[in-house]
Amino acid sequence: MKQMFQILAGLAFGSSILVWAVQYAYACRGYQAIGGEYILAGLAAIFIYWLIGKV
Numbered sequence: 905m906k907q908m909f910q911i912l913a914g915l916a917f918g919s920s921i922l923v924w925a926v927q928y929a930y931a932c933r934g935y936q937a938i939g940g941e942y943i944l945a946g947l948a949a950i951f952i953y954w955l956i957g958k959v
Contacts, residue, residue: 914953922945925941
């Protein structure tokens with residue numbers, strides 16, 4: 905049960921970070937591109953998964 909919560913929380917947090925980061929990157933660049941915002945979202949999801957596992 906805890907592992908399912910870890911996965912769902914990681915996906916929810918990572919996807920919310922992705923939405924914010926894509927909008928922010930578009931505002932800064934002025935055009936759509938694939939960049940570090942996708943890496944940031946993946947790292948955020950992994951970090952939340954790890955953090956919940958420590959608790």
